[in-house]
Amino acid sequence: MDISRLPRRGRERERERERVTCTASLKNLRIVAPERVRLGDSVLLTCSYDLEDAQLYAIKWYFEDEEFYRYVPKKEPSHDTFSVRSIQVNVSGSNMHDVTLVNVRRKHTGRYKCEVSEDQPRYDTKLQEADMFVVDVPDTEPRIMVDKQRLAEGETLRANCTSGASRPAANITWSLNGKLLDNRRMKYSTRTQTLHTGTGEDGRQRTRSWLTVDTQGLFEDYRIRLRCFAQIQPVYKVSSSLDVRQDGPYVASPHSHRKCCSGGTYNIRNR
Structure with a gap:
């Protein structure tokens, strides 16, 4: 079509139609x-x-x-x-x-x-x-260490947890007796440090977290179960646990019984 013969408004409409037609x-x-x-x-x-x-x-x-x-x-x-x-x-x-x-x-x-x-x-x-x-996820589970494995109620529990080497460094969190740390229910403090195990871009890192907590009111069945989680979202989550036992004297209730536990681990892999 020879649009030069169209009136001005017609030429503009035809050019717009051609532009729309050529739109990707x-x-x-x-x-x-x-x-x-x-x-x-x-x-x-x-x-x-x-x-x-x-x-x-x-x-x-x-x-x-x-x-x-x-x-x-x-x-x-x-x-x-x-x-x-x-x-x-x-x-x-x-x-x-x-x-x-x-x-x-x-x-x-x-x-x-x-x-x-x-x-x-x-x-x-x-x-x-x-x-x-x-x-590059850790090839070992996190490791928990405590100053003392037997404590009287009210003593201060001091522990640290070190993740396996990874890239990037894992994030560490804690739970006590199956409950995440909560400053409304317990007095505690934590600090975390990243430890370099290699050099350059391929260097792997470990994370170490220190936990200090007042044990008053925390013992259940004469023990506190510490659990340390090492996590790299969303592909890796592993935990380890350790029991700190109550040192006497204590009064046993009819509904409680002394348990002897060695601790355990579990591994969650998200694919």
Whole structure:
């Protein structure tokens, strides 16, 4: 159509129609990636988008600025992988939206990018990115130590807990007799220190927490059960426990009985 022959208002409407017609269909691009994953795990990265009436030309995945996976639906085969920092791609678990990484290592901590291109005639391209941290979790349980394992009621309990080495350092919290520390019910203080066990970017760290608490009113069945939690959200949580026993004299009620416990541990792994 020769729009030069149209009246001015008609020419403006026709130009607006052409502008709308040429507007890209690619919208709502979003990358979904876990903020933290465990060393050695498999990881699913997802790139969601809306092409409306357009067709997909290609989706490309980058680690930092290096392409490691490409999906082009019109090619045969449609998948391509590229050697980038030993990233391993499970091709059977990857498609026009997802890419699956296997056996992730520390060096795969960084920024991941998803680039989507729509097919002709527009070839519009958009990119989104997300950061992922590979956590090197402790290989040992937290260790609790106390100044004295027998205390009279009202004596001060002094304990410390040290997490296994990890990257990043674990966060430590305490519970007494199954209840988290509460300054409304008990008098206590804590302090925490991060201990470096290596050097450089690969250096692992331990966390040590010191606990001081007044034992008045805290003994249950002549003991206080200390539990120390080491946690790296959301991929790791492990605890250890230790019993501090009450030193006499004490009066036993008909409903209480003396228990002898050696303490225990439990391990929660969130995948």
